[in-house]
Amino acid sequence: MTTLQQPSRGTATVLLLPLLAGGLAALALGVYGRAHTPTGFAVGPAGFSAALPMKAWLTTGAFVLAIVQVVSALSMWGRLGVEIPDGVHRWSGRLAFLLTIPVAFHCLYALGLQYDVPRVLAHSLLGCFFYGVFTAKMLALPKRDAPGWTLPVLGGLAFTALVGLWLTSSFWFFTVVGVKV
Numbered sequence: 001m002t003t004l005q006q007p008s009r010g011t012a013t014v015l016l017l018p019l020l021a022g023g024l025a026a027l028a029l030g031v032y033g034r035a036h037t038p039t040g041f042a043v044g045p046a047g048f049s050a051a052l053p054m055k056a057w058l059t060t061g062a063f064v065l066a067i068v069q070v071v072s073a074l075s076m077w078g079r080l081g082v083e084i085p086d087g088v089h090r091w092s093g094r095l096a097f098l099l100t101i102p103v104a105f106h107c108l109y110a111l112g113l114q115y116d117v118p119r120v121l122a123h124s125l126l127g128c129f130f131y132g133v134f135t136a137k138m139l140a141l142p143k144r145d146a147p148g149w150t151l152p153v154l155g156g157l158a159f160t161a162l163v164g165l166w167l168t169s170s171f172w173f174f175t176v177v178g179v180k181v
């Protein structure tokens with residue numbers, strides 16, 4: 001297993017395009033979330049009683065995988081003291097991202113970006129921000145000459161956004177509506 005090399009001293013200019021693309025992705029989701037008329041459409045929540053519990057549990061799955069991401073990233077940077085195979089970080093990230101897709105599709109297509117309740121406004125903005133940061137991180141990943149702080153910062157922001165998304169949706173659902181499938 002490889003431990004990540006000492007971060008390069010490259011300049012931040014190489015991040016311009018990834019950050020621009022990330023910003024545009026977040027903005028596009030926000031504009032779509034506001035511009036289109038919410039459809040109220042709900043997919044057949046396989047095995048769940050309704051769309052909301054399905055979304056709450058899928059988001060919880062993504063949240064748990066994001067924690068695996070952080071722990072495995074600490075191991076990759078040699079900060080954990082135990083060695084976790086690199087594949088764990090890659091696959092937990094891919095699975096976490098995949099779990100958010102049907103949820104965010106329902107949020108954006110059926111509900112749109114709402115701002116009447118502070119929790120829902122925070123949630124909606126975090127949702128757009130999450131995909132923006134994720135886009136920037138994926139585009140910055142291959143840039144070997146990017147500054148050493150790039151992946152920890154973008155990874156940390158993506159994790160923080162997902163924690164905020166979980167708190168403003170699943171945690172709210174489980175504590176207000178109840179822990180149900």
Ligand code: HEM
Nearest residue numbers: 033055056059100104107111112113114124127128169170
């Ligand atoms: C991309 C932008 C997103 C927007 C605009 C958005 C918007 C919304 C809105 C308006 C609701 C209804 C809130 C309510 O009335 O209670 C909602 C619910 C929910 N969203 Fe999102 N969301 C987004 C992304 C996400 C993402 C990425 C996740 C998960 C990773 C997520 C998870 C949930 C869950 C679990 C619920 C149901 C619980 C609840 O009603 O609060 N959302 N979303």
